[in-house]
Each structure stands twice: as C-alpha cells, then as structure tokens.
Amino acid sequence: MRVFKFGGASVKDANGVRNVVNVLKVTGHENTLLVISAMGKTTNAMEAVISAYFNNKPEVNGAIQEVVDYHLEIMNELFENTSHEVYGKFQQLIDELKGFLTWNKSPKKSFVYDQVVGYGELISTTIVSAYLNDQGLTNHWLDVRNFIKTNNEYRDAKVNWELTQERITGGVNRQVLNITQGFLGSDDNNFTTTLGREGSDYTAAIFAYCLNADSVTIWKDVPGVLNADPRHFTETQLLNHISYREAIELAFYGASVIHPKTLQPLQRKEIPLQVRSFLNPEAPGTTVTKGHTIEPEVPCFIVKKNLVLLKLSSLDFSFIVEDNISEIFKLFHDNRMKVDLIQNSAISFSVCVDNKFDRLSELLQTLKSKFKVTHHENVTLYTIRHFNEQAIASLQNNHKILLEQRTQETVQLVVH
Template sequence: MQVFKFGGASVKDANGVKNLASVLKTVGYKNTLIVVSAMGKTTNALELVIKNYFENKTELQSSLQDVKKYHNQILLDLFDNVNHYGFKKVNLLFDELNIFLKTNKSPDYNFVYDQVIGFGELVSTTIISEYLNSIGLNNNWIDVRTQIKTDNYYRRANVNWEETQRLISSNFKVSVLNITQGFLGSDENNFTTTLGREGSDYTAAIYAYCLNANNVTIWKDVPGILNADPRYFENAQLLNKISYREAIELAFYGASVIHPKTLQPLQGKEIPLFVKSFLNPEAKGTQIGKNETLEPMMPCFIVKKNQVLISLSSLDFSYIVEENISDIFNLLHTYKMKVDVIQNSAISFSVCVDNVYNNLEKLLQHLKAKFKVTCNENVSIYTIRHYNKAAIAQIETDKTILMKQLTQETVQLVTK
C-alpha cells in the first residue's frame, strides 16, 4: 500500500489534473490511496465566502459564484461533453453548500468555517475522480468524513484514533485505486471538522498509519524539502535525507513543507515519507525516515510572519514564578493561542504567539489585570537549525531584534 498526497498547487487547473494522472502512470498506482487538497487558492476563496456570510451578506452569492465558476472552467477544460456526470456531481455539492448557508442557525464562526471550507476538497476530489475514470484509471471515491473521526474542536480537530482505525480497517478497499480528501474529518454528530491549515499531509499520515502503508509521498512544486523557503530566502538547497526527529523539529518551528502532526504517526510505524516534485516525478526528492542523518548538513532557515510578541512584567517587581506562569499558560490555552517562543527572567515573561482565533484583545485585557503588558504585533520569528555565525548574521542584517534565543542546535530571533 502506498499513499500519495497532492496539494492545491498541483491541481490548480485542468493541466494540473492531467499531470496528476501522468504522475500516477509514471510511478504506478496499484494499491494506492490519493489524498487531495482543494484546488489552487480555493481555500482562500471560501474563506472570503465565510467572511461575507458573517459581515457582508450582499457579496455572499457573488463570492460563492466565483468559486463555482473557477471549478466549472476546470470541468469544461477536462470534459468535452457538458452533460458529463462530473458537472452534475459538482453542482450538487454547490447546492448543498448553498443550502447550508441559507439554513444555518449557528453563530459560531469556527463551526461555520469547517462546514463551508471542506467543500473545496469535496469538489476537487470529485472532479479528479471523474477525470481519472474517464481516462481508464478507475478509482474508488471516499468521503473522508466517514472514516476519520475527530472531536468537535473546529478548525483544529483532534483525531479519535481508535474509532478512525476501526472505520478505515473495516471499510477500505486496499486492492483498488482510492481517492479521498485531505484536511477533513467529522465529529460524533457527523458535522465536518478540519485538522488545521495544511492538514492534508496529516490526513495522508493517518491513512498510512491505519493501513500499515509501505510509504507516503507528498507531491509538491519543489524538488523536495529545501533548507529554506525559496519565497523568503535566496539560494535554497535540496535536503536529500532527513531523520524523523529532524523533520519533526523543522515542522514544529513552522517549516511549511510538512504539517506539524504528520510525522508522529509515520514515525510510530517507521513508515518512510518522501517529498517529491510533481513536475519531475522520477527524481529522488527528499526521504524522511528512521536514523537518517541530515544530508547535506547545513543551516536550515524557517520564518513565521504575522506573529504577536507579548511581554509581561510584574506590577510590584515581584518574581514571576511557577504560579504566575501557570496562570499565563491557562489564559493562552483559554484564548487558543499557539505558542511559538517563550523567554522569561526573574520579573518578566515574554511569549510569541500565533493569533489564529483573533482572541488577542480579550487575552490582553485579561493579562493587564495582573501584569504590565507590552504587545508587538506583526513580528516575524526566524528559526535556524544547525546555525553558524554567518547564518545568524544573514538574518540579523537590517532588522530590529526584539528577542533572541540560542540552544546547541537552534537559534530563534523575533524581529520587527
């Protein structure tokens, strides 16, 4: 059994869908599961639909129609006959989405987000499944929500592994080509949940774990895992081999090529992960596995933008000790802040967080009751694994350094 994951960039248009089919023909598709993301920038487009649903109802249908037109064009480019069953299936999905938007009574943004956003993956896999069938690559379309079960922590749901294992083991056809959606699951009431942005990699790992797959391959528009994101760093270089441990470290610090939760289930069963280019499918790419050293050994750069640095100090110059720190972390948990960097001294405590749920103002008001609070928004966190002096100097040039931490393997800098 092998598991392939294709991201949105790989299927952003009809040529991308055709290339996916070409990749399958090149590398083989026997006993294979394909996990696919939403096409192109569909997730962003659906986020606009959600925004309009809550804030600008007059633009709601227009933004929804834009999403529908985008997918309809891909269908027209793939199928000569407008009466092809694929058109009907996609229309039914958009009808279902429209009905939800008209009948939903829940004011919970996170709940609505998950019910709407998942249609990107449902539509993309429907189109791809129909196209593969049309060219003789017969496949089994799976609604992932019937097999991956989670709690109801909408937008960052936690997997119910026991129930997921039971459902996949009893309902999965191993001997055929299967296709399903990344990123999605469902709770005990069968409402759609999501696993966090970029969660399609995690979906592939969940299936690989439950199916005891031989390997997982993530197909991307880069030759493999690079030592830096080429959007932000020049001269990024390919890493040929990485250990699970190193890859987990890179993912934890925010390397965008791998979802942070992806590697744990793979490591548990020692399932190798490959990251390869869908533009050059026969190239080796990057292999992540047990006991693989970093090859070649070099500094690895990661940047996370749009972060928030919160600095606290005691109002009466008393020590910030265990009890205070416990209170601070309880508040961070309550307001769903993802913590990225921590630094403390006798009378101060600083933390860099990701304000995913837009709860910053509520958190700050709560903190100001007990501490003197300074807040810097829109900061960046630069992390360098296996750093050297030249690598640090490269990041520090022309930046204001708000916080700096060094350990034996890693340096982190918060900059403005």
C-alpha cells in the same frame, strides 16, 4: 500500499489535474490511495463565502459564484461536453453548500467554517476522480468524513484513533486506486470537522498509519524538503535525507513543507515519508526515515510572519515563577494562542504567539490587569537549525532584533 498526497498547487488548473495522471503513470497507481486538497486558492475563496455570510449576506451568492466559475473553467478544459456526469455531481455539491447556508441557525463561526470550507476538497476530488476514470485510471471515490472520526473542536479537531482505525480497516479496499479528501473528518453527529489548516498531510499520515502503508509521498512544487523557503530566501539546498526527529523539529518550528502533526503517526510505525516534486516525478526528492539526522548538514532557515511578541513583568517587581507562568499559559490556552517562543528572567517573561484566532485584544485586557505588558504586533520569527555565525549574520544585517535565543543546535530571532 502507498499513500500519495497532492496539495492545492498541484491541482490548481486543468494542466495540474492532467499532471496527476502523468505522475501516476510514471510511479504506478495500483494499491494506492490519493489524498487531494482543494484546488489552488479555493480554501481562501471559501473563507470569503464565510466572511460574507457573517458580515454581508447579500455578497454570499457572488462569493459562491466565484468558486463555481473557477471550477467550471477547469472542468470545461478537462471534459469534452457539459453532459458529463461530473457536472451534475458538482452542481449537487454547490446546492448542498447553498442549502446549508440557508437552513443553518448556528451563530458559531468555527462550526460554520468547517461545514462550508470542506466543499473545496469535496469538489476537487470529485473532478479529479472523474478525470482519472476517463483516462483509464479506474478509482474509488471515498468520502473521508466516513472514515476519519473526530471530536467537535471545529477548525482543529482531534482524531478518535480507535474509531478511525475501525472505519478505515473495514472500509478501504487496498487492492484498487482510491481517492479521498484531505483536511476533513466528521464528529459523532456527522457534522464536518477540519484538522487544522494545511491538514491534508496529516490526513495522509492517518490513512497510512491505519492501513500499515509502505510509504507516504507528499507531491509538491519544490524538489523536496529544502533548507529554506524559496519564497523568502534566494539560495536554497535540497535535503536528501532527514530523520523523523529532525523533521519533527523543523515542523515544530514552523517549516511549511511538512505539517506538524503529520510525522508522529508515521514515526510510530516507521513508515517512510517522501517529499517529491510533481513537476519532476522521477527525481528522488527527500526521504524522512528513522536514524538519518540530516544530509547534507547545512543551516536550515524557518520563517514565521505576522506574530505577536509579548513582554510581561510583575507590577511589584516580584519574581515571575511557576504559579504566574501557569496562569499565563492558561490564558494562552483559553484564547487559543499558539506559543512559538518563550524566554523568562527573574521578573519578566517574553513570549511570541500566533494570533490566528484574533483574540489578542481580549488577551491583552486580561494580562494588563495582572502584569505590566508591552507588545509588538506583526513581528517575524526566524529559526535557524544547525546554525553558524554566517547564517546568523545574514539575518542580523537587515532587521531590528527584538529578542534572541540560542541552544546548542538552534537560534531564534524575533525581528521587526
């Protein structure tokens, strides 16, 4: 069995949905499970609904209507008349969304976020499933929340692997074309949970692991895994083959083409991962397997923006040692700060963190009571794997470097 994952860019409009059919006709569609993300920028649109719900309730209906209009435009292009059953299914999902926002009493934003944002995936898979059926690609639509079970750590839920394995093994027919949602799961109370932003890749890996799949293919708008993000770098090269270890290193440092959590379950069962272009489905793309380091061996550039650089030093010039560092990392954990880089000396400690949960002010207040603190917001972290001096020089020329750190294979630069 194979698992295919299509991201939001691949189904952002009617032509994208039609192209999914083309990809399946080129590659075959038997014994395949499709994991599909929300269409285009729908997740951002759902986040606007959530923002209105908490900050300006009169704007909620308008924000929902934008979601409705966007999907109706796609549906009107794909289906010949509005009497098609998909329109009723779509309206039912919209009514469910509105119903939740009406009866919800929870003030917890992360809980509300997960209940609302997941409708993007439910809508996209409903539309794609209906279109595939119309094109003769009969498929089973699966609600992923019945299969991937998690804890209730909303917005970053942890998978209950034992229960998930049981649900997938017993509930997925391997002999047919299946379609399900990325990014979502459910907790013990059957409330929707999410696996973290860009978690659809992880969903594909979870299903592949539990189904002992032959391969996972992530279909993207790039030829495969590139040595740099073409949105930030003008000259890029395709990596034909990389190892799980190298891919995990790239993901750890923030390479956006592969989700950091995707690779571990695939590595455990040595399931090959392919990253291929949905614009050119016959091209081989990139293959991630055991053993191959990286081919060709060229510098790989990774960029992470909008980070915060913190520099801490002791108030009395005493050493910053294990107990201090332990306390600092507990604060990062409590404030849900992801650490991207650390560097320490005898009396100072520098760290680059991602403030995605907007807890910086609370963190700074606590840190300043214990340490001398300076911080720089909106910094950029560049990581170069397999670096050479020319690669470093290409970044140094145009930036003010706040921090530099090197190992044998990796250099990291924090710049303004």
